[in-house]
Amino acid sequence: MSRVSHLVEHWCSFYTRDLPDTVAADRREELTSDLFEHRAAGGSTASIARRWIAGIPSDLSWRYRMLEASGARGLRLFTTAQVLAALMVAWGITVMIRFATSTAQYFELSTFLLLAAATGIAAIGLAMFSRSNQRVVGVVALTIAALAFNNLTLKVGLWISWTWTGRLQRYVLIHLMPMPLPVALVLIYLPGLLVTALFVIAAVRSRRVGPTTA
Amino acid sequence: MLAFWKISSYSLDMPRRHAGTVLPLELEILERGLAMKSADEFYGYSIAQALSEGGHGLTAHGTLYKALSRMVEAGLLTAEWETAIVDGRPRRRIYAVTGDGERVAREARAAQPQPAPSLKAATA
Numbered sequence: 001m002s003r004v005s006h007l008v009e010h011w012c013s014f015y016t017r018d019l020p021d022t023v024a025a026d027r028r029e030e031l032t033s034d035l036f037e038h039r040a041a042g043g044s045t046a047s048i049a050r051r052w053i054a055g056i057p058s059d060l061s062w063r064y065r066m067l068e069a070s071g072a073r074g075l076r077l078f079t080t081a082q083v084l085a086a087l088m089v090a091w092g093i094t095v096m097i098r099f100a101t102s103t104a105q106y107f108e109l110s111t112f113l114l115l116a117a118a119t120g121i122a123a124i125g126l127a128m129f130s131r132s133n134q135r136v137v138g139v140v141a142l143t144i145a146a147l148a149f150n151n152l153t154l155k156v157g158l159w160i161s162w163t164w165t166g167r168l169q170r171y172v173l174i175h176l177m178p179m180p181l182p183v184a185l186v187l188i189y190l191p192g193l194l195v196t197a198l199f200v201i202a203a204v205r206s207r208r209v210g211p212t213t214a
Numbered sequence: 215m216l217a218f219w220k221i222s223s224y225s226l227d228m229p230r231r232h233a234g235t236v237l238p239l240e241l242e243i244l245e246r247g248l249a250m251k252s253a254d255e256f257y258g259y260s261i262a263q264a265l266s267e268g269g270h271g272l273t274a275h276g277t278l279y280k281a282l283s284r285m286v287e288a289g290l291l292t293a294e295w296e297t298a299i300v301d302g303r304p305r306r307r308i309y310a311v312t313g314d315g316e317r318v319a320r321e322a323r324a325a326q327p328q329p330a331p332s333l334k335a336a337t338a
Binding site: 008024030032033037038040043050051052053054056057059060061063 | 227257258259260262263271272273274275276277280283295303304305307311322
């Protein structure tokens with residue numbers, strides 16, 4: 001079997017991973033048959049890859065529908081939280097790449113290491129959050145990462161955008177700093193706190209969504 | 215003036231499709247199924263091949279199997295796994311158009327607007 005067929009089967013195992021057994025088995029077996037027939041008919045690797053990639057959005061919406069039909073609660077919020085966690089990881093990686101490919105005028109090793117650690121914690125948190133029996137630990141990890149990102153944004157923002165970071169810093173200095181300290185702290189950490197609240201609510205409402213084994 | 219949230223495609227609360235309505239892909243699947251000579255030849259890959267005869271490429275895995283799954287749920291098709299293993303290949307899931315599927319296909323085809331006569335035919 002070709003490498004792309006293996007990839008298609010792995011992808012199928014991934015998106016059917018926590019669906020009812022018969023539904024998942026039917027989809028896997030049907031796809032195995034399709035890949036075999038396609039190969040036997042002389043289908044090229046490119047043609048199989050095109051069919052796979054073009055069908056990914058439908059695979060995901062089918063999975064969502066099947067999960068809904070199987071009575072999974074809080075699915076929409078859970079998916080939103082997963083996307084948000086994935087965006088945090090992507091943001092951390094983007095900032096690190098931008099730093100590595102730009103001038104090192106504002107380089108601070110400690111900040112860079114903190115960012116790398118927060119990105120790693122967010123990635124681990126996302127993986128744990130996706131499993132129902134590790135979700136609580138996942139929420140803790142994502143909370144740490146969200147607050148760390150919140151704290152680091154003002155520093156590492158200069159690696160990404162002078163304009164926006166400058167505006168953000170001016171806003172913090174002019175509007176937030178003169179406020180009483182507890183109020184200022186809450187407002188500065190508001191984005192991180194809101195994201196954390198979303199993770200907690202999503203975890204509570206979707207206790208049974210996702211696989212339980214590692 | 216028409217606000218964007220009044221256009222159903224952009225509405226956050228877009229209603230789900232009415233029961234009984236079929237998408238163009240589903241209608242094509244029904245028609246290919248009805249035109250299929252041998253009942254054993256209507257399975258996933260053969261359907262993708264039949265649909266590609268109009269000049270399109272083979273239908274994407276996700277698109278095809280999602281549509282088939284929805285049509286089985288709606289009672290337009292039935293699906294049965296082959297019981298015997300033939301020539302060492304993986305077994306196929308054989309589909310068949312139900313009576314409801316046949317009726318829906320007929321009604322959907324009748325409801326489609328007829329193509330306008332060509333200028334050549336009109337002036338002949």
